[in-house]
Amino acid sequence: MNLDLFTFHLAMTWNCKPMSP
Structure with a gap:
């Protein structure tokens, strides 16, 4: 799996779309 x-x-x-976790 490529983390990049x-x-x-x-x-x-x-x-x-900036969302706060």
Whole structure:
């Protein structure tokens, strides 16, 4: 599993719609 890709996807999603966990 590529952590880089995972983080990138998360960053993109958060950038689009920032949500607090």
